[in-house]
Amino acid sequence: MAKCGPLCEETLRQVERLIDGELDPAVATVVSQHLSDCHPCMQHADFRRHLKALVHDKCAERELPAGLDERLRTLLQDVDEEK
Numbered sequence: 719m720a721k722c723g724p725l726c727e728e729t730l731r732q733v734e735r736l737i738d739g740e741l742d743p744a745v746a747t748v749v750s751q752h753l754s755d756c757h758p759c760m761q762h763a764d765f766r767r768h769l770k771a772l773v774h775d776k777c778a779e780r781e782l783p784a785g786l787d788e789r790l791r792t793l794l795q796d797v798d799e800e801k
């Protein structure tokens with residue numbers, strides 16, 4: 719995905735927290751507004767929502783091995799930073 723600029727980069731850093739409902743309401747409003755105006759960022763957010771739902775559905779009854787969640791977060795963050 720091509721990054722449009724600094725606002726896209728900041729938005730993409732906040733997507734996970736937005737999906738998880740962890741953002742301050744004022745920041746969530748700014749991020750949501752950017753997503754509604756920027757198709758590439760919206761696609762990224764939709765992918766993350768879908769991935770999160772898929773993992774939840776497939777793994778809801780199993781306990782994660784120790785450290786797997788942190789390794790996945792780090793891997794996804796590294797992939798985002800390479801784009």
